Amino acid sequence: xxxxxxxxxxxxxxxxxxxxxxxxxxxxxxxxxxxxxxxxxxxxxxxxxxxxxxxxxxxxxxxxxxxxxxxxxxxxxxxxxxxxxxxxxxxxxxxxxxxxxxxxxxxxxxxxxxxxxxxxxxxxxxxxxxxxxxxxxxxxxxxxxxxxxxxxxxxxxxxxxxxxxxxxxxxxxxxxxxxxxxxxxxxxxxxxxxxxxxxxxxxxxxxxxxxxxxxxxxxxxxxxxxxxxxxxxxxxxxxxxxxxxxxxxxxxxxxxxxxxxxxxxxxxxxxxxxxxxxxxxxxxxxxxxxxxxxxxxxxxxxxxxxxxxxxxxxxxxxxxxxxxxxxxxxxxxxxxxxxxxxxxxxxxxxxxxxxxxxxxxxxxxxxxxxxxxxxxxxxxxxxxxxxxxxxxxxxxxxxxxxxxxxxxxxxxxxxxxxxxxxxxxxxxxxxxxxxxxxxxxxxxxxxxxxxxxxxxxxxxxxxxxxxxxxxxxxxxxxxxxxxxxxxxxxxxxxxxxxxxxxxxxxxxxxxxxxxxx
Amino acid sequence: xxxxxxxxxxxxxxxxxxxxxxxxxxxxxxxxxxxxxxxxxxxxxxxxxxxxxxxxxxxxxxxxxxxxxxxxxxxxxxxxxxxxxxxxxxxxxxxxxxxxxxxxxxxxxxxxxxxxxxxxxxxxxxxxxxxxxxxxxxxxxxxxxxxxxxxxxxxxxxxxxxxxxxxxxxxxxxxxxxxxxxxxxxxxxxxxxxxxxxxxxxxxxxxxxxxxxxxxxxxxxxxxxxxxxxx
Numbered sequence: 001x002x003x004x005x006x007x008x009x010x011x012x013x014x015x016x017x018x019x020x021x022x023x024x025x026x027x028x029x030x031x032x033x034x035x036x037x038x039x040x041x042x043x044x045x046x047x048x049x050x051x052x053x054x055x056x057x058x059x060x061x062x063x064x065x066x067x068x069x070x071x072x073x074x075x076x077x078x079x080x081x082x083x084x085x086x087x088x089x090x091x092x093x094x095x096x097x098x099x100x101x102x103x104x105x106x107x108x109x110x111x112x113x114x115x116x117x118x119x120x121x122x123x124x125x126x127x128x129x130x131x132x133x134x135x136x137x138x139x140x141x142x143x144x145x146x147x148x149x150x151x152x153x154x155x156x157x158x159x160x161x162x163x164x165x166x167x168x169x170x171x172x173x174x175x176x177x178x179x180x181x182x183x184x185x186x187x188x189x190x191x192x193x194x195x196x197x198x199x200x201x202x203x204x205x206x207x208x209x210x211x212x213x214x215x216x217x218x219x220x221x222x223x224x225x226x227x228x229x230x231x232x233x234x235x236x237x238x239x240x241x242x243x244x245x246x247x248x249x250x251x252x253x254x255x256x257x258x259x260x261x262x263x264x265x266x267x268x269x270x271x272x273x274x275x276x277x278x279x280x281x282x283x284x285x286x287x288x289x290x291x292x293x294x295x296x297x298x299x300x301x302x303x304x305x306x307x308x309x310x311x312x313x314x315x316x317x318x319x320x321x322x323x324x325x326x327x328x329x330x331x332x333x334x335x336x337x338x339x340x341x342x343x344x345x346x347x348x349x350x351x352x353x354x355x356x357x358x359x360x361x362x363x364x365x366x367x368x369x370x371x372x373x374x375x376x377x378x379x380x381x382x383x384x385x386x387x388x389x390x391x392x393x394x395x396x397x398x399x400x401x402x403x404x405x406x407x408x409x410x411x412x413x414x415x416x417x418x419x420x421x422x423x424x425x426x427x428x429x430x431x432x433x434x435x436x437x438x439x440x441x442x443x444x445x446x447x448x449x450x451x452x453x454x455x456x457x458x459x460x461x462x463x464x465x466x467x468x469x470x471x472x473x474x475x476x477x478x479x480x481x482x483x484x485x486x487x488x489x490x491x492x493x494x495x496x497x498x499x500x501x502x503x504x505x506x507x508x509x510x511x512x513x514x515x516x517x
Numbered sequence: 518x519x520x521x522x523x524x525x526x527x528x529x530x531x532x533x534x535x536x537x538x539x540x541x542x543x544x545x546x547x548x549x550x551x552x553x554x555x556x557x558x559x560x561x562x563x564x565x566x567x568x569x570x571x572x573x574x575x576x577x578x579x580x581x582x583x584x585x586x587x588x589x590x591x592x593x594x595x596x597x598x599x600x601x602x603x604x605x606x607x608x609x610x611x612x613x614x615x616x617x618x619x620x621x622x623x624x625x626x627x628x629x630x631x632x633x634x635x636x637x638x639x640x641x642x643x644x645x646x647x648x649x650x651x652x653x654x655x656x657x658x659x660x661x662x663x664x665x666x667x668x669x670x671x672x673x674x675x676x677x678x679x680x681x682x683x684x685x686x687x688x689x690x691x692x693x694x695x696x697x698x699x700x701x702x703x704x705x706x707x708x709x710x711x712x713x714x715x716x717x718x719x720x721x722x723x724x725x726x727x728x729x730x731x732x733x734x735x736x737x738x739x740x741x742x743x744x745x746x747x748x
Contacts, residue, residue: 028680028725041725046678047564054619083564083678085726138567 033087034095036187037194040085044102044199047134051078052107055156059148062139068152071471071499075156077105077112081147082203083134086195088188090167091178091279098172098188100164101134101147102196103155104205111158115206117238117513119154120193121163122185122215122222124494127267127312129304132170133163153502159212159509160205164192169304177304179268179275180249182402185222186229189213212509213240216498217424220245220417221404224433228407239412239512241505244497246424248432250387250396250403251378254371255428256323257364258380259336260345261352263422263489265323267309269358274300276398283394290363294356295319322354329365348422348489367393378432385436405436408443409450412517414508416501418456418472423493426454451508455500464511465504472500541589541647545708547743549583549601554736557611560722562729564678571613572620572676574628574720574731579604583741592647597639597656599712603665605632610676620676628673629683629722632666637692637714652698660692660714662735669722677724684723685733690715698745706745713737 029042050058052075059065059075082102090096105112123133128142136147143165155161167188168177178184193211200207211230215223220242227240246252256262273290277283277300288296295318302317312318328337338353340346370393377384387403388396415433419426434452437445456476459466476496480488488496555576559569566572581604587597608629612621639658645651667683674681694712701707716735721728 030726041679043679043725045564045725045727048619048678050617050619054617058617083725083727132564135564137564140567 031087034097035087036089037191037198038087039195039198040087040097042199042202043082044085045083047081047083048137049078049080049106052076052109052112052156055079055151059152064139064145065148068149068499071503072152072156075152076109077107077156077158079151079155080104080106080203081134081136081151082199083132084162084192084195084199085171086164086191088167088191089184090174091176091181091184091275092281093184094174096167096172096174098164098167098174098192099132099134099170100192100196101132101150101161102199103151103161103163104200104203105155105158105160109158115208116158116160117208117210117212117509118193118196119150119159119161119509120189120211120213120223120226121150121154121161122189122213122219122226123163123166124215124217124219124498125179125264125268125271126169127303127305127309129169129306131304132165134165149499149502153499153506157506157510159506160196160200160207162193162196164188175301176274176278177271178279179271180218180221180246180402181275181279182221182225182228182404184279186225189222189226190229209236210238210513211236212238212505212512214243214502214505214509215245216243216501217245217493219243220424221247221249221402224404224413225402227409227411227413228404231407231410237411239414239509239517240409241414241416241501241508243415243501243505244417244421244424244426244493245429247404247429248378248387248436250391250399250405251376251432252425252428253396253399254376254379254388255425256352257367257371259324259339259349259352260425261321261323261338261349262425263321263348263351263493265352266318266321266358267303269323270299270318271303272398273395274303276395280394280398280401283398288360290360291358292356292360295358316356319354319356319358321351322357323352324359324364325357325361326353326355327361329361329368333365333368367395369393370396378428385432385441404433405443408437408445410446412449412451412508412512413445414451414453414505416453416455416497416504418492418497418501419454420456421493421497422489430454453501453504455497455504464507468500468504468507471503472496475500541747543587543589543595543597543745543747544584545587545743545745546582546584547708547741548580549604549739549741550578550580551604551606552578552738552740553606554738555733556736557720557731557733559613560729560731563727565729566616569613571616573611574608574733575611576631576733576735577607577609579606583743585743587641593643595641595643597641597658599637599639599658601635603632603634605630605666610672623672623676626672627670628676629670630666630668631664631683631685633662633664635660635662635714635716637661637712639692639694641694641696643698648700650700652700654694654696654698654710656692656694656696656712658692658694660688660690660716662688662690662714662716662718664718667720673722674724677722677729679724681722681724684721686719688716688718690717704747706747708741708743708745710741710743712739712741714739 224242377386553576582602639656641656664685669681692714696710
């Protein structure tokens with residue numbers, strides 16, 4: 001019997017063990033406060049890590065990687081790729097979370113170790129909800145190529161990179177994206193930076209306190225707005241390099257409605273309209289006030305999309321290029337439906353008009369009537385250079401609210417772009433900002449503080465960006481040879497300009513670091 | 518699941534209280550060596566190399582204290598409840614050679630330790646007579662496996678990309694055994710048995726909120742050697 005009792009004792013041990021169910025994870029902090037700038041998981045997930053040689057080998061393993069290496073130079077540092085999740089807000093200040101990348105340079109090279117400068121990067125427009133710039137494990141995933149570009153360009157040369165995916169993307173629970181909402185997007189950039197700095201502290205990644213801000217396209221606007229936001233609260237911005245962004249949104253928006261329809265407009269319009277509707281609530285009372293009936297239903301939840309643009313087009317959820325009707329809203333607007341001048345741009349603008357168009361003629365007419373009554377200072381005729389003083393149309397009010405012609409940088413800024421950009425017009429954005437910040441404008445910046453680079457121009461004498469311009473010219477010529485003029489137009493904004501502007505931005509940042517400014 | 522286990526225990530262990538008949542009870546205590554023979558699917562989930570990820574696990578062998586309680590139904594049939602002191606298995610990295618060198622450095626390293634409780638109820642058929650010196654037996658049963666403690670090692674945390682919490686689903690499945698008993702006297706005997714079971718579990722490794730999963734199947738070979746006492 002004693003043995004039997006012994007067994008009972010073991011049975012009791014078993015039962016206890018069974019109900020224990022303990023989890024034995026190593027210590028980590030899970031911050032569920034949802035506070036702005038909170039780091040949800042600390043330490044954050046480290047997706048992968050490569051030393052300089054492994055990263056070089058990885059890039060050499062693909063044609064795109066080899067091309068990237070030629071632009072960036074060989075990695076000096078290894079890179080640790082971390083995935084951060086942070087507390088932020090949506091366009092109506094509703095609490096949410098979003099994710100992003102934190103790339104930390106490693107290695108014993110003096111350019112890689114110790115306290116490093118930070119590059120805060122804002123990515124460009126993407127339709128893909130699953131966009132994750134931190135996930136470079138599979139090159140075919142959305143975000144991977146931009147993530148690798150950032151890693152090779154900045155992290156492997158000694159910059160810490162912080163690159164949010166934005167609210168509404170990846171695993172963010174926000175059901176829309178606050179697209180080109182300057183207040184939300186700049187605030188979110190700062191939230192991501194705050195969270196990343198918390199992670200850096202615990203990861204032992206040194207912060208030199210130097211902060212560079214850059215971003216491309218949508219991210220160019222976000223980068224500039226972030227520079228403005230940090231400057232307004234007296235926080236350090238070492239320099240910024242907004243690239244190919246729609247900075248003068250009011251002028252740009254009016255130009256599009258006047259018929260200068262840009263490439264990609266049928267993607268940008270729903271992103272913008274939904275963003276401003278969620279933030280300001282007055283863009284429309286129902287979606288059919290703005291959109292043609294064929295698209296109005298469900299358009300608020302269409303983007304960012306889980307399916308990708310090709311499917312949205314093929315399923316008829318969005319027209320490929322036809323933003324407006326080719327029938328003028330009123331006969332007097334025939335000359336801008338579509339515009340026939342300038343002649344070299346007319347074929348591009350014509351793509352924006354046609355059957356199964358997105359925006360109703362009534363909506364276009366209402367917008368244009370306000371644009372004529374309360375004109376922008378640049379469009380249709382350059383006057384003050386400033387945004388419209390008192391627009392009445394809700395969309396124009398929203399554009400004005402997010403137009404960046406209302407401040408002057410106090411730290412160095414490089415504005416980079418290409419003047420042939422069919423997607424974000426260079427003259428209406430980069431050049432308008434250049435004029436706005438140049439004497440005799442009342443908003444003129446200190447002489448030499450704002451530099452402008454058109455990568456699509458001939459190198460001048462002693463041009464610090466001669467190599468960038470030559471590289472761009474070669475890439476453009478090579479594409480024209482293989483794909484023709486149309487391929488150049490299609491690739492100009494999204495593929496041709498970004499790597500060269502990033503090379504220029506990095507050179508600019510390194511020069512500012514070297515000068516100690 | 519604790520409730521289920523307790524019920525199983527109660528059903529088996531309380532039998533002596535209600536049955537005052539001539540049937541015999543056996544208590545067998547000894548050791549068990551468990552070779553899990555695990556096969557794991559490549560881990561899948563966010564931010565891993567494209568599927569198949571090439572990252573798998575192999576659960577290693579363990580030995581433990583083993584005991585059973587059995588009650589005979591007639592001269593040839595018995596019901597046996599088998600359990601043991603919960604063994605902890607090391608789980609090692611099984612990596613595709615195609616993975617990059619910094620990942621392959623973890624090849625064979627212990628990524629996790631899992632403790633399992635696997636009570637099993639068998640219906641055994643014993644050949645021969647109760648008085649036979651040698652009695653072979655075969656048994657069929659039901660196995661329940663619970664992985665009650667799962668820890669990710671430092672190597673596991675490093676490979677997963679941070680402090681990792683591991684969970685594993687419970688498993689119910691068929692079990693079988695073959696055994697041989699040597700009768701010393703009317704009270705004492707020695708038994709050896711080889712048993713197996715169908716065990717399936719979904720492992721979820723969560724690192725900084727990111728869950729990655731793999732399905733593990735076990736075809737364990739459990740060799741036991743026990744001393745038995747009849748009363």
